[in-house]
Structures are given as structure tokens and as C-alpha cells.
Amino acid sequence: MPKVVDPETRRDEVVDAVFRVVRRAGFEQASLRNVADEAGLAIGSVRHYFAGHTDLMVFAMRASLDRVGARLQERVGPLLAAEDPAVRAEGVESMLAELLPLDERRRDEATVWLAFTTAARTRPELQPLAREAYDGMRALVRRIVDGVTRHRRLSAEPGVETERLCALIDGLTVEGVLHPDRMTPELMTAALRRHLETLAEPRL
Template sequence: MPKVVDGDERRAHIADAVLRLAARDGLPAVSLRAVAAESGLNIGSVRHYFDSQHALLRFAMRTTIDRTSERLIARRERMPSMTDLPSAEIVGQLAEFLSELLPLDERRRVEVTVLVEFLLAARADPSLDDLAREAVEGTVTLARRALDARARTGRFAPLDPDVEAPRLAALLDGLAFRAVLQPDVAPPEECVAVLRAHLAELFREKG
């Protein structure tokens, strides 16, 4: 009997190959032939699911966004309520949560590297703008939700979320981009320390 191929599994396998290739050699290196070689498939198998480089890139970016979102949701579900936690523990919990967006290990380094490549490509290709905008706005939304949870505790001085949410998002983006573009300048431990210092300022109790 011919082997039954799981389409979703095969697409995910191809997406992983695209991410590795893009992170290692840049988006211009992502072609159907190169992805076939990276994934260990023949080019016909790749073409069966993706008919162009553009389709490959969009699917890889969609996969990256979805995987990151799934990890964040899973982490959020395991986090305790901020209401009764000491400030230091809130900072620790949030730092761990938001660190999903930082390239602190190989998996996240690949994802953030591809995100940087993709955002640069979207500047010149309007057909990629929707996913680029979703990725950028997603970080701001995440920061806004953390600040909304902060406000609900009633324990911290009021602040303007319209300013502080983009500010926290910009810090996360800046740390992530520096860490993939100049890893020697922004090693993982420094990224975490900077994030924790900023969160400690945000979650300093009244009085």
C-alpha cells in the first residue's frame, strides 16, 4: 500500500525547512528547490503544497506567528493571578512570559531572525504587509494586556497604557532585533536583565 501522507504534518515539515533556510541564509535564499533540498523532499512534493516562493514565505510566517501565539497562550494559562502576588514574583512571571518573544534559545533565535527578515521584505512587498502588521501589532496587544492586568490589581500607580504599551513593545522588539543582529552585543542574559529592570519599574508598588 502507498504511504499515507499527513498534509498538515508535511506542511509543518516544509515550514521548518523554510525557517531554517531563511534564518541561516536570508529570505532571498528561499526557493522551491532550496526548500526541497533542506527538507529532504523532492521538488514535486514541495510544489504539491506550495506553488511559489511567495506562498512558502507566507506560510512560514503564518506558522511562526501561530506557534508563538500558542506558546504564549499555554504559558498564560499556567500563570497565577497578579492580584495577590508580591511585586517581585509578578516581575518574574511576566519576564518569563514575555521572554517567549526574545531569541533566548535556538528555536526562538530562528523565529526572531525570520521575523526580522520578513519585516524587511514586507517594506518592499505590500502583499506581505498584513502578516508583518499582525506580528508588530501582536506585541503591542500583548503589552497592553499585561498593563491591563496591572491596572486591575489596584496596587500600582496609574499610567497611560496608550504610551506604556507601545513603550514595552518597543523594548521587546529592540531587544529581540539586537539579539539576532548583534548577538555578542546583546546576549540572552542581558536581554532578560533589561526586560526585568523595565518590568520592575512598571510594577513598583504605590508608596
């Protein structure tokens, strides 16, 4: 009997192969053939799902965003339910840490995302997803900033604090991908924690 292949499993295999190729050789090297070779698949198996490089990369980035979103969603409930300020602060830090390259999985996601957004600068077909992801990150950070205002007085106007925190996350991510020997997970975590500590003052 012919082997029955689950489409979702096959797509996950291809996405993981895309990540490995981009991490090792760069965005433009993630061709259908190279990704098929990396995944140990026939080129026809990959072409069955993807029309070309752009289609493949958009799908891989969408899958990556879905993975990150699922992890963030798992943390939302406990964070919203927390009454203890220390637990809330820990929950906010933990949620934002999902966006930083603190371990191999998140470093791979950040590496591929950085390659994708860089390519999107000159490739209009990639720009809608790049904008969507960036807007999503800003919306998450704004929700966190607005949540802080319910318990503390912000050091600056909410829009400014949102941009400041987004800039920190962006900067730590870029440095963590490009200079992991210097921008270590411990340093990224300490910088994020310190920023959150200085974000606001207790309400009187």
C-alpha cells in the same frame, strides 16, 4: 504500497526547512527548490502545497506565529490565577521572554520574523500578516500593562508604557539577532526584568 504522508507533518517539515534556509542564506533564498532540497523532498512535493515563494513564506510565518501563540497561551492561565505579586511578576517576565531570541528556537523565529518584516516593507502581499503580528504583540503588551494597573500605579499613561515596552522588546530582538555575541540572553533577560521593575510603583 505507496507511503502515506501526513499533510501536517509534511508542512511542518517544510516550515522547519524554510527557517533553516532563511537563517543561513536570507529571505530571498527560500525558494521552493531550495526549501525542497533542504527538507530532502522532491520539488513537486513542495509545489503540491505552495504556489510560490510568497505563498510559502506567508505559510511559514503563520506557522511560526501559531507556535509562539501556543506557548504564550500555556502561560496565560497560571498568570491570571496568581495572587502572589512575585509569582505574577515572574509570569509576566516569562511570557514576554517568549518574544525574545533567548535560545536557538526563539532565535530562529526572531531571525525569520525580522527577515519577513524587512521584506514586507517593499512587498505589499506580505504586509497584512506583518501588521497582524505587530498588532498582536501590541495587544499582548497592552493587556500586561493594563494588568499591572490593577495592582500598581503606572509611571506613565498606559499607551505610553505600552509603546515603551514594545520598543524595548523590538530593540532587544533586533540586537539579539544581529549581535548575539554582545546582546546575550543574560543581558536581554536582565534588561527586560529591570524595565518591568520600573514600569510602575505600588498603589498606596
